[in-house]
Amino acid sequence: MAHYSDIFVVPVPVANIDLYRQQAEIFVTVWKENGALSVFELEADDAPPGKLTSFPQSVDLRPDEKLFVGLATYDSREKRDEVNAKAMKDPRMTDMQMCFDGKRMIFGGFKSFVGD
Secondary structure: OOEEEEEEEEEEEEHHHHHHHHHHHHHHHHHHHHHEEEEEEOOOOOOOOOOOHHHHOOOOOOOOOOEEEEEEEOOOHHHHHOOOOOOOOOOHHOOOOOOOOHHHOEEEEEEOOOOO
């Protein structure tokens, strides 16, 4: 079965990690309630800076920040678009203020290539 995934890479100030966890828990709940198959927030544990490219370099990670990756899966891109539209209208999301520099977040949608 083909799936579709959204992936987010986010630099979070260490001082905001508790708030980010609270917001991530809301995000996971809202997306699952609206039809995402799975939603994960992952904290970088072994993602060293590289010489040319790396996860830390992708978001210009600073010494006072931690790196997080979000992953949400859906049945299809169409389902992803439907879930995102519904979730973004949810009052739990509309009142949320970003606790990280959104200009340095990277994200994208990915269709399945190999695997199940």
